[in-house]
Amino acid sequence: MVEPEVLPLLRDRRSVCEYDEAHDLGLDELTSLLEAARWAPSAGNSQPWAFLVGRRGDAAHQLFAPLLAPSVRRWAPAASALVFALHQVASGPEDDATAYSDYAAYDLGQAVAHLTVQAAALGLATHQFAAFDHDGLAAAAGVPVHWSVTTGIAVGRGVTSELVPRTRRPLTEIAYGARFGTPL
Ligand SMILES: Cc1cc2nc3c(=O)[nH]c(=O)nc-3n(C[C@H](O)[C@H](O)[C@H](O)COP(=O)(O)O)c2cc1C
Numbered sequence: 001m002v003e004p005e006v007l008p009l010l011r012d013r014r015s016v017c018e019y020d021e022a023h024d025l026g027l028d029e030l031t032s033l034l035e036a037a038r039w040a041p042s043a044g045n046s047q048p049w050a051f052l053v054g055r056r057g058d059a060a061h062q063l064f065a066p067l068l069a070p071s072v073r074r075w076a077p078a079a080s081a082l083v084f085a086l087h088q089v090a091s092g093p094e095d096d097a098t099a100y101s102d103y104a105a106y107d108l109g110q111a112v113a114h115l116t117v118q119a120a121a122l123g124l125a126t127h128q129f130a131a132f133d134h135d136g137l138a139a140a141a142g143v144p145v146h147w148s149v150t151t152g153i154a155v156g157r158g159v160t161s162e163l164v165p166r167t168r169r170p171l172t173e174i175a176y177g178a179r180f181g182t183p184l
Pocket residue numbers: 013014015016072127128129130131132151166
């Protein structure tokens with residue numbers, strides 16, 4: 001069967017586990033990634049996201065790396081940057097604080113999706129991960145209680161020698177018509 005057309009950037013993206021330690025993430029590249037996230041849509045334009053960034057070798061990276069779970073520590077510190085994605089979980093205490101939106105987690109996921117596609121367009125690989133000490137990271141970085149550190153994202157130049165085929169559930173199991181469970 002001929003595979004239906006999907007944008008090559010999306011088709012070829014994969015969560016890379018091997019990174020080129022000779023690659024440093026330039027400030028222009030980093031800014032481009034964060035701008036892509038910043039321009040994501042969000043409920044009521046609430047923009048309930050924030051990012052913590054450590055580039056390999058800097059103080060933030062040294063703070064973050066020990067907080068990764070062993071499974072992630074095997075590959076993520078070799079990436080050029082560790083980015084942590086945060087979303088708001090309550091309204092802030094300040095008078096002018098942005099109000100909490102029930103869609104904050106959804107919005108953050110979309111912002112990170114934009115970041116990963118921008119990374120792919122720049123020839124960079126990404127790998128999101130949840131396996132890290134969330135509370136430890138929030139404490140170490142002074143994250144206010146109305147924010148949640150949600151995921152980490154390793155960003156760098158991927159080494160593609162370890163490419164494995166990706167798998168997904170078929171459309172018949174995820175896309176329905178009028179009745180949930182009945183394939184489109
Ligand atoms: C929210 C989230 C959490 C994830 N956590 C981990 C993780 O802790 N460790 C890991 O190796 N990969 C993690 N992944 C990567 C997924 O395993 C990966 O995206 C999935 O297997 C599909 O592979 P692909 O991204 O190459 O298409 C995570 C991905 C997401 C979106």
